[in-house]
Amino acid sequence: MSWPLRDALQSWREGVDLPTALFGLAMAGLLVGTLGATAFPAAWLERGHMKHGFFVFAVTQPIPFMYTGEHRYTRTSDEALSADVIDVCAQSATGFRQHVPVSVLTAPLTRWMQASCGLPAEVAIDSVMRGHATHSTWRLSRRDGVVWIEPGDAP
Amino acid sequence: MKERILALPAVLQGLWVLAVGMALSIGLSTQIILPRIVVCFQHPVHDPWLPAVLQTPVTFAGALGSVLLSALVAAIRPTVTTLRVFAWALLLGGATSLVHQAGMGWAGGILWFWLGVWAVWAAHVHRCPERAPFFGLLVIGGIFAYPALGKLTPGFWTGELYWQMHWSYGGGVHTWLEENLPAGMHHDLVRVYGPFSILTEAVLSLVWLLPMRVGYGLSVVVFLGILLTAGPRFTDAMTPLIAFAFAGWWTAEARMRSAS
Numbered sequence: 001m002s003w004p005l006r007d008a009l010q011s012w013r014e015g016v017d018l019p020t021a022l023f024g025l026a027m028a029g030l031l032v033g034t035l036g037a038t039a040f041p042a043a044w045l046e047r048g049h050m051k052h053g054f055f056v057f058a059v060t061q062p063i064p065f066m067y068t069g070e071h072r073y074t075r076t077s078d079e080a081l082s083a084d085v086i087d088v089c090a091q092s093a094t095g096f097r098q099h100v101p102v103s104v105l106t107a108p109l110t111r112w113m114q115a116s117c118g119l120p121a122e123v124a125i126d127s128v129m130r131g132h133a134t135h136s137t138w139r140l141s142r143r144d145g146v147v148w149i150e151p152g153d154a155p
Numbered sequence: 156m157k158e159r160i161l162a163l164p165a166v167l168q169g170l171w172v173l174a175v176g177m178a179l180s181i182g183l184s185t186q187i188i189l190p191r192i193v194v195c196f197q198h199p200v201h202d203p204w205l206p207a208v209l210q211t212p213v214t215f216a217g218a219l220g221s222v223l224l225s226a227l228v229a230a231i232r233p234t235v236t237t238l239r240v241f242a243w244a245l246l247l248g249g250a251t252s253l254v255h256q257a258g259m260g261w262a263g264g265i266l267w268f269w270l271g272v273w274a275v276w277a278a279h280v281h282r283c284p285e286r287a288p289f290f291g292l293l294v295i296g297g298i299f300a301y302p303a304l305g306k307l308t309p310g311f312w313t314g315e316l317y318w319q320m321h322w323s324y325g326g327g328v329h330t331w332l333e334e335n336l337p338a339g340m341h342h343d344l345v346r347v348y349g350p351f352s353i354l355t356e357a358v359l360s361l362v363w364l365l366p367m368r369v370g371y372g373l374s375v376v377v378f379l380g381i382l383l384t385a386g387p388r389f390t391d392a393m394t395p396l397i398a399f400a401f402a403g404w405w406t407a408e409a410r411m412r413s414a415s
Binding site for chain 2: 001002003004005007008011014015017019020022023027031106116120
């Protein structure tokens with residue numbers, strides 16, 4: 001029977017080459033990033049009693065989580081964006097309604113809703129923090145062929 | 156072709172299996188990946204926080220396309236050079252999707268990145284290639300560990316978030332369960348699935364402690380199980396992992412063959 005851990009340990013005395021050192025560094029970075037991503041957002045998210053949903057992606061992608069965490073942190077002080085899962089209820093003029101559990105990655109989400117739901121160019125997105133009754137609205141508008149996402153009142 | 160592959164060092168044979176698997180995975184995930192690219196061209200979203208290069212769909216399409224192209228070339232003409240190019244394309248393509256606007260929240264790109272870390276190591280390792288199976292299991296262990304950690308929440312533990320995200324949508328096994336189980340039982344099942352999935356992932360985060368065949372075999376079974384319960388929308392995330400598990404297994408088998 002082959003035991004990979006035993007084989008790897010036995011090979012240790014053979015030394016470490018550059019690729020192996022870099023691999024080890026990457027795995028260590030993943031560990032540190034994960035622990036960091038687990039600790040810091042939890043503190044942020046406690047405000048909304050939130051630590052679920054797409055946090056699962058967050059911890060598997062420490063780099064973008066830090067990235068989007070920063071994004072979330074710097075782009076808006078809006079309370080709704082401090083939640084890691086936002087139920088997005090998009091309502092078109094025809095009453096079409098879809099719940100999409102998402103992270104705070106509003107730009108790709110908006111694009112998907114625009115494309116897949118056939119929503120009008122301007123639409124309100126209610127961001128509801130689970131466990132909190134905090135609401136916020138986003139205003140989407142199309143200017144020069146570009147969809148803009150801005151905090152604002154529902155149309 | 157067979158002789159060409161078997162003439163390669165064991166670790167590069169494993170890399171070839173990964174290249175074949177990635178090409179197949181991208182092919183099977185076309186209906187997920189292609190719309191993700193097309194929609195970027197159709198609906199540009201302005202986001203002043205991101206640099207332009209991370210907003211333009213050309214960057215995203217180029218990164219994903221280079222992975223597919225290099226995987227195909229390496230699969231058809233496996234040489235040290237083509238396999239190295241594939242390994243770097245996988246790493247850089249995954250890294251690009253990690254930070255690109257269109258790749259955010261896309262599990263496939265994240266996994267490409269971490270598989271790419273192993274692939275680049277495998278493509279350049281000078282000594283001790285026998286570490287390859289262990290390093291492969293280490294990556295898989297990480298891929299199990301971090302979701303388990305992230306799911307340690309009431310929402311996932313009770314299964315309710317699974318219900319909201321995957322199960323209530325129906326399709327595949329869920330439509331079958333809905334039609335064949337007593338009313339409400341499908342929803343009740345998710346309450347068992349929640350803790351079961353978290354515990355399974357937590358236990359398998361230690362997969363690198365297991366014997367090679369058991370470790371890789373269990374990983375494939377669980378990846379297939381996730382694919383079954385989450386549905387086809389997880390094809391782009393699970394198929395690269397299945398390919399990776401086969402690559403690690405192949406590497407170990409090839410090494411044992413060459414040693415005997």
